[in-house]
Amino acid sequence: MTEFDSSSSDMEVSLISPPCKVLNELRQSAQLTDAIIKVENHSFPIHRAIMSACSPYFRSLFTNELFHTEMREVVIPGVSADIMKIIIDYAYTRTININPENVELLLCVADQFHVMGIVKSCCDYLTGSLNVDNCVGIYKFAKAYFCHTLECKSFTVVLQNFAHVAVHSNEFLQLSADELADIMSRDELNVRNEELVFDAVLRWIDFEPERRKSSIPKLMRSIRLGLLTTQYFVERVKTHPYVRESEGCKPIIIETLKFLYDLEMEEEKVVDINNPLARPRVPHELLFVVGGWSGGSPTNIVETYDTRADTWSIIDTMDAGPRAYHGTVCIGHVIYVIGGFDGNEYFNSVRCFDVVNKTWSQVSPMNAKRCYVSVALLDGLIYALGGFDGHVRQNTAERYLPRKNQWSLIAPMNHQRSDANAAASNNRIYICGGFNGSECLGHAECYDPRANQWTMLTPMRSRRSGVGVIAYRGQIYVLGGFNGQSRMNTCERYNPVTNTWSQVADMYSPRSNFAVAVLDDMIFVIGGFNGTTTIFNVECYEGSVDEWYDASDMNLYRSALSACVATGLPNINDYITKDREPERGRRSRLHTAAQTAPPLEMGVD
Incomplete structure (x- = not known):
């Protein structure tokens, strides 16, 4: 049985009309009733016409030639009195009370009696109750009772949260081999890497190894083995006892080894994405990079990054005007x-891009013009902090409520800051570094929206303007920037609990005025200015090993750009390349093309 959150409230649906109210009163007083439904030790007087109007089952029962009109009692086995009472009450009142304790049994009986109004209400209730802990059980339940909409929605939750489900869900262990293979074969399976998929197979088999290990060939066919590293495949997959002892796995191993060997020998070989071994999964999150400074002027070009295939795409829907330092x-x-x-x-303007409808529009402007602005999102509100209005560096701050399309000023910061950066974490906004008109800043402060108050933090280890700031795994990471003399590749992080800073691994490339985002639980730094030229190279940071890796370069050299991540797009295929060739790891790249630095970046901003 599927477990539900005990805090779930009952759901009541009522469509009662006055005539039905009268009939219900007659039923309750056993007046003018013409039949009795008996379940267990309970008898329910009813009107045949009312029950027939509600349920094709009862209509067929009461109009069947074999049913005598003088017959009063109908005995229905296998149904509890509580559930039958709910069914009968619904027939008269079109009102139903659904809760976590009765929803599954109620749907089963409603399906048996073809009471489709109750079936739909139960499905709606289960849809509202969907979460990572019960999605597998609801999926199997919906599939068994042909609730197609609920089945699709719960299946989507399984796909999107597979990394959590495969590790923590006990319902996952109740999947059949065919169901598990079907889940793992989907392009939409949301996993960072195929190692997670192989580990999920092992957990599923380990639950009943003697009965399930014979399914390993079928399940191996659902893993994109060609996307594994050669080392992992040879050391972990090929040698695992379930695989090694299976005759059915031998051709799979041979095919994969040949594929991986060919890639090792021909690093630039084009990968056939139609090959089931190497077809990249469709990403659940998509990185959007907007605007920036490129080739001596600002741009309005938007690119997207597909982390599953490690590829960048330029989208064809650009804003009317370019902008940088936004x-x-x-x-x-x-x-x-x-x-x-x-x-x-x-x-001071704010432009909006609807990613689904592919349209640009404008919303209410800010109270102040803000170039080199620091932006953060907390509890559905957008915060715009500091910046340069063409005359002065600002300490003012404001926030935007999308529901009201309204900006309002909040308490000013303790310091003027332009070219800083901000992030939200722990119910606070953190802003670090920047430039005050005369020097790069090494201090940081945080904003508590409940108190409408800014508090100074322990200073950073380095002064940083044009800095990247991002919340990651409960801490605030501060990356790169300009210290007044040179562009930096050093990084540090702030622990809000201890109010202390610590060093983290250096980036490969020094950079300022770059974009930063968290994608697939990694920090990505994108483009920027290295002190000599605008760059288009991208790196990603894996916190569990404190290490940076190269990712694919953007199509465009650009700095003063900005990035954000969109999740769960229904039209994500419109934004990823059709010929998605997967990269073999995060290879280092050397590019010799030079670009002229944009004028604004020659100063400390």
């Missing part, structure tokens, strides 16, 4: 582009 956040499926500069004008 901020972006994503709320739902809408990207907000905030403030910035187009080479002539400093903006």
Whole structure:
């Protein structure tokens, strides 16, 4: 049985009309009733016409030639009195009380009697109750009772949360081999790497090894083995007892070894994405990079990054005007582009890109023009902090409530800051570094929205302007930037619990005025300015090993850009390349093309 959150409230649906109210009163007083339904030791007087109008089952029963009109009692086995009472009450009142204790049994009986109103209400209730802990049970339940909409929705939750489900869900262990193979074969399976899929297979088999290990060949066919590293495949997969002892796995092993060997020998070989061994999964999250400074002027080009295939795509829906030194956040499926500069004008305007409908629009402007603005998202509110309005560096801050399309000022910061960066974590906004008009800053502060108050933090280890700031695994990471003399590749992180800073691994490339985002539980730094040229290279940081890796380069050299992540897009295939060739690991790349640095970046901003 599927478990539900005990805090789930009952759901009541009522469509009662006055005539039915009268009939219900007659039923309750056993007046004008013409039949009795008996279940267990309970008898329910009813009107045949009312029950027939509610249920094809009862209509067929009461109109069958074999049913005598003088017959009063109908005995129905296998149904509890409590559930039958709910069914009869619904027939008269069109009102039903659904709760975690009765929903599954109620749906089963409603399906048996073809009371489709109750079936739909139960499915709606289960849809509202879906979470990572019960999605597998609800999926199997919906599949058994042909509740197609509920089945699709619960299956989507399984796919999107597979990494959690495969490790923590006990319902996962109740899947059949065919069901598990079907889940793992889907392009939409949301996993960072195929190692997670292989580990899921092992956990499923380990639950009943003697009965289940014969399913290993079928399940291996559902893993994208060609996306594993050669070392992992040879050391962990090929040698595992379940695989090694299976005759059915031998051709799979041979095929995969040949595929991996060919890739090792021909590093630039084009991978056939139609090959089941190597077809990348469709990403659940998509990175959008908007605007920036490129080739001596600002741009309006938008690129997306598919972390599953390690590929960048330029989208064909660009805003009318370019901008750089702006901020972006994503709320739902809408990207907000905030403030910035187009080479002539400093903006207080806010542009919106609807990722699903592919349309641009404008919302209410900020109270101040803000170039080099720091932007963060907390509890559905957008915060715009500091910046440069063309005359002064600002300490003012404001926030935007999308529901009201309204900006309002909040308490000013303790210091003027432009070219800083901000992130939200622990119910607070953190802003670090920046430039005050005369020097790069090494201090940081945080904002508590409940108290409307800014508090200074322990200073950073380095002064940083044009810095990257991101919340990651409960801490605030501060990356790169300009210290007044050179662009930096050093990184540090702030622990809000201890109010202390510690060093983390250096990036490969020094950079300032770059974009930063968390994608697939890794920090990505994108583009920027290295002190000599605008760059288009990308790195990602894996916190569990404190190490940076190269990722694929953008299509465009750019700095003063901004990035955000959109999740769960229904039209994600519109934003990923059709010929998605997977990269073999995170290979280092050397690019010799040079670009002219944009004028604004020659200063400390």
